[in-house]
Amino acid sequence: MNATPSSRPIVSAAELAEALAGPRPPVLLDVRYRLGGPHGRPDYDAGHIPGAVFVHLDAELAGTPGERGRHPLPDPAEFGAVMRRAGVSADRPVVAYDGDKGWGAARVWWLLRWTGHADVRVLDGGLGAWRGPLETSAPEPEPGDFVPRPGGLPLLTADTAGEFARSGLLLDARAGERYRGEVEPIDAVAGHIPGAASAPTTENLDAEGRFLAAEALTARFTALGAAEPGTEVGVYCGSGVSGAQQALALELAGFVPALYAGSWSEWSRDPARPVATGAERG
Structure with missing residues (x-):
């Protein structure tokens, strides 16, 4: 079955830098995550792309571990609240990145696409591909309006x-x-x-x-x-x-x-x- 996405699901570091400097910058989500290791908040605090909001994969992009697995899908309402706190709105682009293999960033990409967001991409190469400045202060974004509607992906x-x-x-x-x-x-x-x-x-x-x-x-x-x-x-x-x-x-x-x-x-x-x-x- 062939895909007909509205846009490529990845963005280069150069394209991201241009978008961040434009009139309609994307919401940035930092989803650094290590399988079996500590989450990436300390790495985020040490330096992240300016404006990026940290999202905790285990606590905010998954439900409680149990019979449905180690990272079951989060409750859509709770996921929506997390995304709104991060500044995600239905009509604003979102770019997610992580520090290793694209796993964490792709998790939020998939969840947002599954719940109906039309413009979500992953930074190709993750933070390692970024050549711009980093910051250590956490932003306080304006709350978004995104309301999840599951069913956007099979x-x-x-x-x-x-x-x-x-x-x-x-x-x-x-x-x-x-x-x-x-x-x-x-x-x-x-x-x-x-x-x-x-x-x-x-x-x-x-x-x-x-x-x-x-x-x-x-x-x-x-x-x-x-x-x-x-x-x-x-x-x-x-x-x-x-x-x-x-x-x-x-x-x-x-x-x-x-x-x-x-x-x-x-x-x-x-x-x-x-x-x-x-x-x-x-």
């Missing part, structure tokens, strides 16, 4: 993800060794959803941490079967964070993916759900 559940792996193309965005079940550093069970194909997010980026050109991404996902006639594409990861980065890469490549937000951390909690190991899709 979403999979545990029940539909298993069926999707059989009827469509379900991509596993985790590292290959986790997909194969050789290691599992976080969740209780190792392996992958039967029928899913391995597609690590690291292969979406170049050596400098920027997304590959759209043509290269299209070739990558086409080789995995995404362009087969009638094929719908879905993606999951460990807990729905890196999977959002994969969803962004798929959109760059021209596809409209469905995200399984609960991902492996939800799937593997239920012993009745099947688990595959090894390099084959199962």
Whole structure:
């Protein structure tokens, strides 16, 4: 399925600097996040792009961990309140950035798109690509008016993800060794959803941490079967964070993916759900 986004989901550092100097600057969201590590507030306080508002991924972009996984979708009303406090309005562009691999920034990009915001982009290359000044003081933005309306992007559940792996193309965005079940550093069970194909997010980026050109991404996902006639594409990861980065890469490549937000951390909690190991899709 081909995408028809209103604008590219990424923006270069030069384009961002120009937009910030223009008459309608975007809302800036700093979503620095480390898998399994401390959140990025200390890094934000040490230096961030002027005007950026810090958003805490675990506390503000996810619900309470539990049966729905480690990073379940936040309550839409609570998410909307967080975005309004950050200055997000329905008619104002938003740019999100992080410091590593685009995971945190893509999480808020996906959530805003899913809840109906039409103009959201991720800074390509993250903070490392920024060549402008940094500041240490936190801004106090005027409250925005954004009201979430879920349903703007396709979403999979545990029940539909298993069926999707059989009827469509379900991509596993985790590292290959986790997909194969050789290691599992976080969740209780190792392996992958039967029928899913391995597609690590690291292969979406170049050596400098920027997304590959759209043509290269299209070739990558086409080789995995995404362009087969009638094929719908879905993606999951460990807990729905890196999977959002994969969803962004798929959109760059021209596809409209469905995200399984609960991902492996939800799937593997239920012993009745099947688990595959090894390099084959199962």
